[in-house]
Amino acid sequence: MRREEIEDRLLTFKDICRVKVRFNDTDMMGIVHFKNYLVYFDDGFVSFMNNFLAPVRVENTVHLGTAFGVKKVEITYEGSAKFGDYIIVETTIKKIGTSSIQFHHDLFRERDNALLATVDCVRLAIDIKKNHLVPVLDFFSNYSQL
Amino acid sequence: MRREEIEDRLLTFKDICRVKVRFNDTDMMGIVHFKNYLVYFDDGFVSFMNNFLAPVRVENTVHLGTAFGVKKVEITYEGSAKFGDYIIVETTIKKIGTSSIQFHHDLFRERDNALLATVDCVRLAIDIKKNHLVPVLDFFSNYSQL
Amino acid sequence: MRREEIEDRLLTFKDICRVKVRFNDTDMMGIVHFKNYLVYFDDGFVSFMNNFLAPVRVENTVHLGTAFGVKKVEITYEGSAKFGDYIIVETTIKKIGTSSIQFHHDLFRERDNALLATVDCVRLAIDIKKNHLVPVLDFFSNYSQL
Amino acid sequence: MRREEIEDRLLTFKDICRVKVRFNDTDMMGIVHFKNYLVYFDDGFVSFMNNFLAPVRVENTVHLGTAFGVKKVEITYEGSAKFGDYIIVETTIKKIGTSSIQFHHDLFRERDNALLATVDCVRLAIDIKKNHLVPVLDFFSNYSQL
Numbered sequence: 146m147r148r149e150e151i152e153d154r155l156l157t158f159k160d161i162c163r164v165k166v167r168f169n170d171t172d173m174m175g176i177v178h179f180k181n182y183l184v185y186f187d188d189g190f191v192s193f194m195n196n197f198l199a200p201v202r203v204e205n206t207v208h209l210g211t212a213f214g215v216k217k218v219e220i221t222y223e224g225s226a227k228f229g230d231y232i233i234v235e236t237t238i239k240k241i242g243t244s245s246i247q248f249h250h251d252l253f254r255e256r257d258n259a260l261l262a263t264v265d266c267v268r269l270a271i272d273i274k275k276n277h278l279v280p281v282l283d284f285f286s287n288y289s290q291l
Numbered sequence: 292m293r294r295e296e297i298e299d300r301l302l303t304f305k306d307i308c309r310v311k312v313r314f315n316d317t318d319m320m321g322i323v324h325f326k327n328y329l330v331y332f333d334d335g336f337v338s339f340m341n342n343f344l345a346p347v348r349v350e351n352t353v354h355l356g357t358a359f360g361v362k363k364v365e366i367t368y369e370g371s372a373k374f375g376d377y378i379i380v381e382t383t384i385k386k387i388g389t390s391s392i393q394f395h396h397d398l399f400r401e402r403d404n405a406l407l408a409t410v411d412c413v414r415l416a417i418d419i420k421k422n423h424l425v426p427v428l429d430f431f432s433n434y435s436q437l
Numbered sequence: 438m439r440r441e442e443i444e445d446r447l448l449t450f451k452d453i454c455r456v457k458v459r460f461n462d463t464d465m466m467g468i469v470h471f472k473n474y475l476v477y478f479d480d481g482f483v484s485f486m487n488n489f490l491a492p493v494r495v496e497n498t499v500h501l502g503t504a505f506g507v508k509k510v511e512i513t514y515e516g517s518a519k520f521g522d523y524i525i526v527e528t529t530i531k532k533i534g535t536s537s538i539q540f541h542h543d544l545f546r547e548r549d550n551a552l553l554a555t556v557d558c559v560r561l562a563i564d565i566k567k568n569h570l571v572p573v574l575d576f577f578s579n580y581s582q583l
Numbered sequence: 584m585r586r587e588e589i590e591d592r593l594l595t596f597k598d599i600c601r602v603k604v605r606f607n608d609t610d611m612m613g614i615v616h617f618k619n620y621l622v623y624f625d626d627g628f629v630s631f632m633n634n635f636l637a638p639v640r641v642e643n644t645v646h647l648g649t650a651f652g653v654k655k656v657e658i659t660y661e662g663s664a665k666f667g668d669y670i671i672v673e674t675t676i677k678k679i680g681t682s683s684i685q686f687h688h689d690l691f692r693e694r695d696n697a698l699l700a701t702v703d704c705v706r707l708a709i710d711i712k713k714n715h716l717v718p719v720l721d722f723f724s725n726y727s728q729l
Binding site: 180 | 611616
Binding site for chain 2: 461464466467470520
């Protein structure tokens with residue numbers, strides 16, 4: 146696939162995944178602790194990548210030496226979830242830079258569709274062994290050829 | 292203490308605390324996972340509150356029915372920490388709204404003073420039982436009188 | 438249902454659930470940190486309870502005032518899991534005391550069926566508000582009537 | 584140091600460390616979730632090792648290629664801790680096998696000295712690169728010479 150095609154496909158791709166709230170995700174307020182939403186949207190990222198790269202799995206791209214390191218997270222909390230709730234994570238890409246890529250995640254509570262959090266997350270494509278940045282589109286075009 | 296005095300004191304107060312990186316804070320990249328920095332700066336928040344309110348402890352304000360819920364987090368990662376590192380968390384307040392308060396945290400690696408992350412975190416003062424917002428300065432003036 | 442029937446059903450019931458290993462479940466050794474297996478077998482416990490009590494959900498029994506607190510855990514590690522692995526948790530009950538109940542969990546790696554851990558976990562039925570023990574079979578017979 | 588001396592010293596050494604309970608260590612029951620006691624006694628293990636091996640630090644032995652992997656944990660819960668509590672972890676060694684070593688940890692709540700949990704934890708000395716077992720006393724005699 147050519148880079149323009151990959152870029153177009155990335156910018157129009159949308160992933161939806163579902164995460165269950167565990168008992169130990171809650172804190173003494175009886176609701177999910179704010180740090181755990183980072184785990185939930187990271188599930189959205191992994192799901193997006195796996196569905197986009199299928200049949201290549203992002204779990205393997207990590208073992209192969211490239212990873213998307215998190216550079217910046219901006220998260221706004223709009224509601225709260227409880228033990229046993231299911232969270233729906235909708236993931237899209239907002240912007241593609243040279244070595245950076247900005248994901249957007251909306252997190253909803255499944256039972257009433259209430260918005261729980263919105264996230265903008267900038268990630269950098271990194272060659273783990275050489276420890277330097279890799280062009281984002283190289284990352285995707287390499288794996289799309291596997 | 293009058294509200295103006297509390298506000299002045301809050302806006303000039305600075306807290307420094309020290310957090311040890313645990314083995315299980317790391318991930319397979321060998322460095323601290325990005326979600327754990329939320330735990331570290333939350334330690335900075337607790338330390339700030341306890342030093343500001345001393346001898347009142349924020350752990351007790353939670354039991355008494357008020358809490359500072361996290362509304363928004365903006366975190367930028369500038370470096371990484373490893374198992375055994377100590378993180379220095381510097382905490383100040385950037386802005387005080389009616390029911391909101393914006394904390395700023397800078398996280399450094401102790402051994403070489405490298406900046407690891409900067410955080411802006413907006414929190415809301417909440418009456419837990421009534422589940423409504425409380426003016427920030429009421430929160431502080433009540434506890435300062437204890 | 439009579440107590441003897443509940444007891445018989447409990448001792449022959451078997452639950453199988455599937456848990457995905459997250460990136461942040463790993464540590465710098467590249468494998469799942471030993472504490473996270475407690476989260477996995479707790480998923481097995483919740484799944485067992487929900488399938489046994491269906492349509493009542495254990496998430497609601499917690500809100501209603503009873504819970505199974507963990508009294509003792511004995512876990513032996515036989516293998517290790519990586520990011521992206523799926524864990525199969527098989528859960529049965531080994532023994533029912535007056536207020537205690539002993540669960541047994543076997544955790545397998547799905548891709549090759551390797552045994553990762555075996556767990557014996559004693560839980561106590563607790564009335565959360567009154568903070569005292571409840572007979573295990575009362576717990577189940579109450580909820581089975583809902 | 585000769586092996587007999589190391590063994591004697593290990594079996595009589597006692598470490599005491601202090602851990603603060605974080606807000607996010609609690610769950611919706613208002614008390615520390617049972618999995619977090621594994622983090623607390625692991626702090627006890629790290630503290631024991633660092634005080635025993637001083638000035639060598641166990642954090643560095645991990646980077647150098649040996650680690651003590653957890654083989655078995657037996658934990659009994661006797662009480663519960665809350666946000667803001669300090670936990671005192673007392674660590675001793677109960678038994679030294681060829682490649683295995685059994686640690687014992689007692690966890691107390693600092694404010695009233697209440698026993699919260701007792702732990703027996705068997706660990707195996709592992710050469711991480713070669714992925715095979717190492718004699719425990721070799722591990723200690725190597726590092727004692729650094």
